[in-house]
Amino acid sequence: MTRIVIDPVTRIEGHLRIEAEVQDGRVSDAWSSGTMFRGIELILRNRDPRDAWVFAQRICGVCTTVHALASVRSVENALGITIPDNARLIRDLIAGTLLVQDHVIHFYHLHALDWVDITSALKADPGATSTLAQSISTWPKSSKTYFKGVQDRLKAFVNTGQLGLFANGYWGHPAYKLPPEANLLAVAHYLEALDWQRDFIRIHAVLGGKNPHPQSYLVGGMATALNPDNESTINAERLGLLTQLVQSGQDFVSQVYLPDVLAIASFYKDWAAIGSGLGNYFAYGDYPTDVQNSPATYFLPGGLILNRNLSTVGTIDQHQVAEYVTHSWYSYNEGDKAGLHPWKGETQPNYTGPQPPYEFLNIDEKYSWLKSPRYNGQAVEVGPLARMLLAYAQGKPNVQSLVNGALAQLKVNTSALFSTLGRVAARAIEAQVMVNQLPVWLAQLEDNMGRGDLSIHDNTYWDPGTWPNESFGFGFHEAPRGSLAHWIHIQNGQIANYQAVVPTTWNAGPRDAQGQRGAYESALIGTPVANPEQPVEILRTVHSFDPCLACSVHVVDPKGREYANVHVM
Amino acid sequence: MDERAEVLKDGIWSALDRRGVSRRNFLRFCSVMAGALALPQRYAPVIAKALEQTHRPALVWLEFQDCAGNTESALRASHPSFADIVLNLLSWNYHETVMAPAGKAAEKSLHDTVVQEQGQYIAVVEGSVPTADNGVYCTIGGRAAMDIAKEVCSSAYATIAVGTCASFGGIPAAAGGVTGAVSIGQAVPGLRLINLSACPMNGANLAATIVHWLTFKELPATDNLNRPLFAHGDRIHDACPRRAHYDAGQFVQEWGDEGHRQGWCLYKMGCKGPSTNYNCPRVQWNDSTNWPIGVGHGCVGCAQPQFWDTMTPFYHTLPNVNGFGVELTAEEIGIGVVATVAGLSAAHAIGAGVKRQLEKPRAEKEPSAPVDASHPLETAPTNSQQVPQHNASSQEETPL
Numbered sequence: 001m002t003r004i005v006i007d008p009v010t011r012i013e014g015h016l017r018i019e020a021e022v023q024d025g026r027v028s029d030a031w032s033s034g035t036m037f038r039g040i041e042l043i044l045r046n047r048d049p050r051d052a053w054v055f056a057q058r059i060c061g062v063c064t065t066v067h068a069l070a071s072v073r074s075v076e077n078a079l080g081i082t083i084p085d086n087a088r089l090i091r092d093l094i095a096g097t098l099l100v101q102d103h104v105i106h107f108y109h110l111h112a113l114d115w116v117d118i119t120s121a122l123k124a125d126p127g128a129t130s131t132l133a134q135s136i137s138t139w140p141k142s143s144k145t146y147f148k149g150v151q152d153r154l155k156a157f158v159n160t161g162q163l164g165l166f167a168n169g170y171w172g173h174p175a176y177k178l179p180p181e182a183n184l185l186a187v188a189h190y191l192e193a194l195d196w197q198r199d200f201i202r203i204h205a206v207l208g209g210k211n212p213h214p215q216s217y218l219v220g221g222m223a224t225a226l227n228p229d230n231e232s233t234i235n236a237e238r239l240g241l242l243t244q245l246v247q248s249g250q251d252f253v254s255q256v257y258l259p260d261v262l263a264i265a266s267f268y269k270d271w272a273a274i275g276s277g278l279g280n281y282f283a284y285g286d287y288p289t290d291v292q293n294s295p296a297t298y299f300l301p302g303g304l305i306l307n308r309n310l311s312t313v314g315t316i317d318q319h320q321v322a323e324y325v326t327h328s329w330y331s332y333n334e335g336d337k338a339g340l341h342p343w344k345g346e347t348q349p350n351y352t353g354p355q356p357p358y359e360f361l362n363i364d365e366k367y368s369w370l371k372s373p374r375y376n377g378q379a380v381e382v383g384p385l386a387r388m389l390l391a392y393a394q395g396k397p398n399v400q401s402l403v404n405g406a407l408a409q410l411k412v413n414t415s416a417l418f419s420t421l422g423r424v425a426a427r428a429i430e431a432q433v434m435v436n437q438l439p440v441w442l443a444q445l446e447d448n449m450g451r452g453d454l455s456i457h458d459n460t461y462w463d464p465g466t467w468p469n470e471s472f473g474f475g476f477h478e479a480p481r482g483s484l485a486h487w488i489h490i491q492n493g494q495i496a497n498y499q500a501v502v503p504t505t506w507n508a509g510p511r512d513a514q515g516q517r518g519a520y521e522s523a524l525i526g527t528p529v530a531n532p533e534q535p536v537e538i539l540r541t542v543h544s545f546d547p548c549l550a551c552s553v554h555v556v557d558p559k560g561r562e563y564a565n566v567h568v569m
Numbered sequence: 570m571d572e573r574a575e576v577l578k579d580g581i582w583s584a585l586d587r588r589g590v591s592r593r594n595f596l597r598f599c600s601v602m603a604g605a606l607a608l609p610q611r612y613a614p615v616i617a618k619a620l621e622q623t624h625r626p627a628l629v630w631l632e633f634q635d636c637a638g639n640t641e642s643a644l645r646a647s648h649p650s651f652a653d654i655v656l657n658l659l660s661w662n663y664h665e666t667v668m669a670p671a672g673k674a675a676e677k678s679l680h681d682t683v684v685q686e687q688g689q690y691i692a693v694v695e696g697s698v699p700t701a702d703n704g705v706y707c708t709i710g711g712r713a714a715m716d717i718a719k720e721v722c723s724s725a726y727a728t729i730a731v732g733t734c735a736s737f738g739g740i741p742a743a744a745g746g747v748t749g750a751v752s753i754g755q756a757v758p759g760l761r762l763i764n765l766s767a768c769p770m771n772g773a774n775l776a777a778t779i780v781h782w783l784t785f786k787e788l789p790a791t792d793n794l795n796r797p798l799f800a801h802g803d804r805i806h807d808a809c810p811r812r813a814h815y816d817a818g819q820f821v822q823e824w825g826d827e828g829h830r831q832g833w834c835l836y837k838m839g840c841k842g843p844s845t846n847y848n849c850p851r852v853q854w855n856d857s858t859n860w861p862i863g864v865g866h867g868c869v870g871c872a873q874p875q876f877w878d879t880m881t882p883f884y885h886t887l888p889n890v891n892g893f894g895v896e897l898t899a900e901e902i903g904i905g906v907v908a909t910v911a912g913l914s915a916a917h918a919i920g921a922g923v924k925r926q927l928e929k930p931r932a933e934k935e936p937s938a939p940v941d942a943s944h945p946l947e948t949a950p951t952n953s954q955q956v957p958q959h960n961a962s963s964q965e966e967t968p969l
Contacts, residue, residue: 006672007710010665013637015709036707037699038634043745048882054869055877058740061638061769062666105644113669162625162660168678169669198645202858209864210854211645212638212769216864218824225829225865232810232832232863241858329705349747351705356713369706457824539671550636 001028002532003360007035009542011110013062014549016508018520019361020538022529027538030517030524032508033361033368034553037329037349044498048464049075049490050219052498056486057213059500060551064212065098065204066479067500067551070486075219078473078490082293084455087221089445090207092287092299093242094214095477096434096441097203100249102480103384103431104200104257106546108186108193111424114540115264116186117176118166122158124180126151129188132181136263139255141192150188170534177267186264189256196252203245206238221457226449239446246438253428253435261428262409265421272412275420275541277523278379281305281386282506284316284485286478287437299437300430300478303390304375308418310393316375318474318485321501324372327365327510329353337513339374342487342499343472369553372509372518373501381519382482382506383545385426389417391433398436402429420523423544464493479503481546504552507545520545602780606789606799616784625657626783627682627690630664631721633707633714634741634750635696638769639731640666645855646772659779662690665709676710683724691779692725694718697734697741698756701749718756727761727788728753729778733871736764736796743877754795763788764795768871773852774800792846794874800852805842805868808850811835821865829865839884840867847872 007017015036021029044055053071060067069091076083083091126147133142157163178186201211207224208214216223227233265271285295285302295302304314322339325332331350332338340346352366361367372379380386391399406425407413416422448454461467469492476485482503489497507519517525520542527541599616606612632640644667663679670678682690699706704713722728730753733739741750754762765774778797781789789797806812814820814834821829821838836843845868853860862868870880 005711008665008671008675010668010671010675013666014635015632015707035709036634037748038706038741038750039746039748040740042747043740043743043877045745048884051881051883054883055740058636058638058768061636061641064638064641109667118669157657160625162627164659164661165664165668167662167670167681168674170674194644198856201645202855205853205855205858205860207864209859209861209866212641215861215869216866218866221824223824223829223864223866225825225832227830230830230832233830233865351702353705354711355703356705356708356711356716358708358711454830455825459823459825462824534674535672 004529004532004535004538005360006535006538006542009539009547011113011539011543012547012549013060013551014504014547014553016542016547016549017361018524018538018542019363020524020529020535022532025528025530027524027527027529030521031361031363031367032370032510032518032520034370034508034549035368036549037369037553038550039349041498041500044495046494046496048493049078049488049495050462050464052488052495053217053219054215056498056500057217059502060548061212063098063102063479063481063548063551065094065208065214066477066484067486067502068214068217069095070475070477070479070484070500071488072217072219072475073477074473074475074486074488075490076473077475078471078488079219079461079467081220081458081461083221083458084453086226086445086448086453086456088288088290088293089441089448090216090222090224090456092441093438093445094204094207095479096287096438097201097249099480100253100431100435100438101197101201102546103427104193104252105197106427106480107257107261107424108190110546111543112186112190112264113169114536114543115176115268116178116183116190117171117173118154118169118183118187119158119171120176120178120180121151121184121187122155122180124151124184126184129181129184132263133185137255137259139251139259141188147184147188150191151184154187170536173534173536174530175528175536175540178264179267182264182267186260189260192256193252196248200245200249200252203242206234206242206245218457220459220462221455224456226454226456228449234449239442239449242442243439246435246442249435249438253431258428258432261425262406265410265425268421269410269412269416271421271540272410272416272419274527274537275423275523275544276308276418277525278381278517278519279306279308279418280378280380281389282316282375282380282382282483283387283390283478284318284476284483285387285390286476300387300433301391301394301396302478302483303394304380305386305389305393306378308415310389310414313390313393318476320376321485322374322377323501323505324374324512325366326372326513328368328371329366330371339377339513342485342501343489343497345487345497345499366510368510370505370509370549371501372512373506374512374516377514379512379516379518379522380506381523381545382503383423383427384430384480384482385417385423386482387478388426388430388433398433399429402432420527420541420544427546467493470496481548481551482506484551500551502548502551504545504548508547508549508552520547599780602777606777606781612784616780625660626726627660627662627686628693628779629662629679629682629690629721629725630693630695631717632665633694633696633698633718633735634748635732635734637666637695639695639735640664642769642772643731643775644772646776658783659691672710679721683721687724688726690725691782692722692728693731693775694722694728694735694753695731697738697750698753699741699748699750700756701747706748706750715756718753722753722757722760725760727763727782728757729775730754730762730764730766730795731770731775733766733768733770733874733876736766736794737874739768740877743875761788762795763791763797765800766794766796766872766874767847767849768876771800771849771852771854774848796846796872800848801846801872803846803848803851805845805847805849805862808848809842809862810850811862832865835862835865835867837886838867839882839886841870841873841876841880841883841887842868843887844880845870845873845876 057068204211287299
């Protein structure tokens with residue numbers, strides 16, 4: 001038995017450590033640990049709830065905006081605010097844009113190097129690469145000359161001897177199966193995606209002022225001024241730019257991202273039987289298509305699937321969410337076996353791990369800064385695969401046709417979805433579903449403006465003097481990595497308690513009081529490891545979840561330090 | 570052929586060309602960099618010449634208590650081909666978020682740079698460094714962040730702190746934090762240090778700092794907070810395109826009101842531009858597409874130290890803003906303009922509801938006058954005093 005440690009797990013957001021036991025060439029057990037803690041929710045206490053989104057957004061700069069959205073929704077939920085339709089549309093557009101961009105970046109820049117051997121691309125025949133490219137897509141950058149240029153550029157880079165970010169990769173590992181032509185194609189698209197993501201995200205700059213960390217959210221709506229007759233607001237010129245950027249997203253996802261994923265997947269079909277994990281899938285659902293915010297109108301529906309049974313979809317009640325700290329570096333007043341609903345969330349940092357520098361964690365005790373969220377006591381997986389399964393099982397035609405098309409192209413059945421490869425494919429399918437919807441929301445925004453509806457904010461409860469003495473709010477969002485929710489307790493106009501339960505906490509959390517593994521830990525079991533010194537297979541399954549660790553570590557401490565609010569100008 | 574030999578033999582143009590960077594793009598880059606650094610355009614060829622002669626220096630990017638927002642911002646930095654230039658002109662050896670190797674292989678990349686490029690490489694630091702409890706709040710490869718920071722930054726030619734967390738402690742160091750978070754400058758004193766603050770920093774400023782170093786063989790001039798003057802020399806308020814509205818007393822009074830739709834000054838909605846030094850209005854974001862004030866939300870002062878405590882509550886009006894230029898009577902002029910503009914907009918007849926909203930405030934113009942007397946140029950209420958006034962204004966004042 002060999003104990004493998006991967007720390008840092010790279011090509012993710014944040015600080016993740018994986019320890020795994022390998023027996024007979026396969027992972028027999030695994031432990032997932034978050035190794036960084038900031039305490040942002042503690043810092044949020046006693047502050048103005050209208051400021052909370054600015055703070056909460058800094059939980060993560062990769063999935064930027066998602067915490068801002070969950071935060072304003074939590075306050076609006078607490079105060080009973082209904083936002084104007086334009087604000088709903090702008091939020092849908094910002095969030096949907098992030099989802100698409102983030103999925104593309106994840107595939108090409110964070111995940112692809114687990115499947116793509118860039119050194120093999122040096123041996124590719126550019127003509128054969130061109131033939132391959134044209135057989136899977138109508139994307140215009142597909143000539144032999146183009147791929148020859150990319151290959152020459154790569155050769156020149158390698159010949160400098162300074163490999164930079166690509167030095168010490170697991171190149172030549174036997175788990176890499178792509179032919180040289182497919183590797184060259186992927187390298188070309190790695191570079192193209194780097195340019196594309198930069199351009200596409202300008203949608204955030206138009207509607208949010210900047211990216212990362214857009215700055216146009218407000219409790220009660222958005223600060224994105226609309227006026228077709230002013231040069232400094234969202235006007236016809238800006239709408240034209242948005243239309244063009246949305247189109248570039250549709251082109252890139254449908255002609256590059258989705259075809260690439262399916263082409264690469266066809267060489268890795270064995271990974272459709274690896275990395276299944278828990279088999280329980282959860283989503284709140286999101287992207288309301290009307291103002292009233294009723295779950296039935298969600299563009300991405302929520303629900304619960306247990307034991308991979310797609311014939312039964314359960315409904316979600318946020319009151320059934322609880323967090324455990326049995327194996328997390330916190331303690332609960334009523335004992336570390338308890339599970340607490342976030343409104344009653346309590347956490348006292350209690351580091352009991354080894355003092356740095358250390359070699360191994362005490363996996364039998366506490367071993368992570370992440371808590372263990374459970375739904376009705378069940379460990380569940382969240383994310384694009386969960387959402388696509390829920391939409392598929394509930395008969396959403398746009399999702400069904402894309403999923404069935406992918407399954408048919410790869411000649412596999414639905415059981416292939418419950419896997420490492422299934423997560424990768426579901427993410428690409430979800431990007432396609434979402435990018436197809438962006439023009440719909442944009443057109444609705446244009447229609448509203450055309451009718452003279454320029455409303456973006458409901459001022460009724462802006463003044464804290466209009467608020468009740470005490471209120472509780474729940475704000476959710478289906479972020480790129482999965483189900484996110486913020487719980488807020490407001491007292492006398494200030495934040496009394498704030499708690500975020502985020503996608504990567506669901507997926508990367510440690511074991512709970514019953515010893516149930518989290519989604520990563522569960523999915524890693526059975527993963528093959530050809531060479532423990534180069535555990536690229538473990539990275540494949542971990543990366544298939546798109547980890548985001550900064551998001552997932554958080555704390556609320558009802559007995560936290562008080563602070564004096566300072567105003568020095 | 571190694572790179573140095575390649576450049577010596579064929580020159581930088583051929584070398585760049587082989588890596589897909591056209592001469593035109595390269596010169597445009599140098600020109601943009603001259604602009605970003607506030608240098609005269611005649612410096613563009615100087616920059617080009619400096620980069621021609623430069624062997625690719627190594628850079629390592631450390632992430633501690635961070636959100637990776639500065640990493641993302643670096644990826645967003647745009648024209649011309651920032652990624653190309655950085656990939657080709659620097660050897661970007663370690664950066665957890667984007668590097669190929671993981672675990673021990675990744676640590677080797679860092680170790681090799683520290684040993685082989687001793688005193689020659691740039692260390693970029695993103696995120697604060699936790700000092701409490703023996704550093705258990707951030708470990709990488711089992712090592713405390715502080716331990717890594719000391720080793721890597723002390724051996725670097727210079728350290729560039731990206732973002733307000735690395736520059737000043739940022740959000741983990743805000744009131745209520747318990748991890749003992751400090752800036753890299755506090756964690757490892759005595760470094761040759763540049764603080765690129767803001768949340769996140771603008772990737773264009775990082776590129777400009779690096780190019781400045783490559784060009785002049787020294788780091789850019791800084792203010793007393795180690796921030797480059799080219800990026801932090803000016804107050805946002807002074808370069809703000811909405812400044813004329815401030816001077817004219819044209820303020821947004823309520824989110825989504827007519828003033829908001831006319832792009833007026835956001836001072837009364839809590840904008841911190843008057844207290845923030847940053848080139849946000851000039852450089853803007855995402856290929857100069859927009860910036861926060863441009864979209865209609867106030868500045869939150871993110872480039873300033875301790876802004877999470879000193880600039881909050883974000884929606885409270887800044888007290889003590891020094892007046893200059895047009896004086897208080899401008900407020901009254903402003904009111905006249907409000908009425909005129911409202912009339913013009915109404916003429917567009919974009920909707921009955923809009924018209925109603927436009928007509929209402931004109932009828933209610935009178936009561937607003939006493940509240941407007943609290944113009945910042947005249948009075949300097951404390952923040953706590955300002956709160957009820959602010960809230961009162963949103964109810965009593967014209968929703969123009």
